[in-house]
Amino acid sequence: MGRRFPSYTHPTNMTLNHNIGVLALQGDFDKHIQSIRACGAATVLLRDPEALDAIDGLIIPGGESTTVGKLMDRFGLTAAIRRRAAGGLPIYGTCTGAIVLAKEIIGSDQPSIGAMDVAIERNAYGRQIDSFEVDVSIPAIGDEPFRAVFIRAPIIRTLGSSVETLSVCDGNVILARQGNLLVSTFHPELTDDLRVHRYFLDAICGNATVCVGR
Ligand code: GLN
Numbered sequence: 001m002g003r004r005f006p007s008y009t010h011p012t013n014m015t016l017n018h019n020i021g022v023l024a025l026q027g028d029f030d031k032h033i034q035s036i037r038a039c040g041a042a043t044v045l046l047r048d049p050e051a052l053d054a055i056d057g058l059i060i061p062g063g064e065s066t067t068v069g070k071l072m073d074r075f076g077l078t079a080a081i082r083r084r085a086a087g088g089l090p091i092y093g094t095c096t097g098a099i100v101l102a103k104e105i106i107g108s109d110q111p112s113i114g115a116m117d118v119a120i121e122r123n124a125y126g127r128q129i130d131s132f133e134v135d136v137s138i139p140a141i142g143d144e145p146f147r148a149v150f151i152r153a154p155i156i157r158t159l160g161s162s163v164e165t166l167s168v169c170d171g172n173v174i175l176a177r178q179g180n181l182l183v184s185t186f187h188p189e190l191t192d193d194l195r196v197h198r199y200f201l202d203a204i205c206g207n208a209t210v211c212v213g214r
Contacts, residue, residue, distance in 0.1 A: 018205050021046035021055035025071040027063020027096055031189035035197045049080035057090040057205040060097030062151065062187050065122065068096055069111035078111055085115040090180045090204040092197075098183035099154050106157060116181045117160025124155035136186075138167040138175060140203070141195040148174060148186035156185065180208055 020036045022029045024045040033043045036059070044055055052058075058081070060068070072078045085091055085101075093101040093116075100112045104119035123130065130152045135145035148169065156173045159165065167175035167184075175184045175196070182204055188196035 018042065018057055018201055019044060019055050020057040020059060020201070020205070021051060022059045023047075023061060023068070023072075023077075023097075025063075025075065025077075026067050027061045028187070028189060029059075029061045031187075032059045032061050032094075032197075035189045035194055036201070039194050039197050039201055041201055046077075047075060049076050052077075052080055052084055052089075055089075056208070057200070058084070058092070059200075060091065060093040060100060061189070062095035062097065065096040065099040065105070065112075066108075066110045069100055072100070072113075073111045078113060082113045082115060085113060085181065088180050088208055090182075090200065090208045091115070092182040092184075092200045092204070094184050094187055094189065095151065095153055098156070098185055101181060101183055102156075103160075104158075116176075116178050116183060117163055118156050118176065118178075118183070119158040120154045120156050122154045123152050124157075125150065125153055134169060136167055136169045136174065138196070140166050141199050146188070146193060146195065147191050148184075148188075149190045150186050153185045156183075177204070180204060 018041040020041050021044045022032045036043050099120055101116045102118050102120040103114045106119055106121040133149050136148045138146050163176050163178045165173045165176055182200055
């Protein structure tokens with residue numbers, strides 16, 4: 001059983017002054033930008049380590065994790081993001097983002113940030129059902145089901161004791177949090193439902209004590 005965080009209620013009329021970086025090397029970063037802006041926060045396209053200084057939260061989008069890992073290395077971002085993650089920067093990784101944030105990518109030594117205490121297996125739903133949608137329950141964002149879109153999704157196989165499970169689907173953890181880090185194996189940016197992005201902004205970015213640590 002992972003660590004528990006205080007229960008979360010979405011505050012209405014909350015002013016969001018966040019400046020959220022969206023890693024824009026490859027993948028569906030544009031959809032996250034639209035979701036974050038629809039929540040009322042500002043966005044920054046993150047392509048270089050300097051831009052990390054200007055943000056108080058970071059999203060690592062879906063895409064192709066080996067490509068994203070290589071590009072992060074090439075742009076000098078891997079170590080810089082790892083340092084900021086350790087310093088408390090709120091980071092939300094979706095799908096490929098979850099893979100590059102994981103401490104262990106099962107069966108692979110591809111480049112990654114390795115900040116979150118989970119072991120994750122890529123493309124783990126198999127070919128025949130490698131993309132699907134399903135309504136899931138996420139108690140932390142409310143009672144209404146959330147339409148979760150999975151695209152060649154990974155499965156989180158093990159979670160460390162500091163990782164809190166926020167949603168489970170068919171016995172697999174699909175949304176999890178470790179302090180300032182949030183990962184989902186599905187893509188909330190592909191729906192109009194902003195509740196997961198709002199949770200990241202309000203419950204994680206809103207309560208973060210960030211130490212830049214550079
Ligand atoms: N299969 C991709 C990978 O291994 C992840 C897919 C996604 O981000 N939707 O990186």
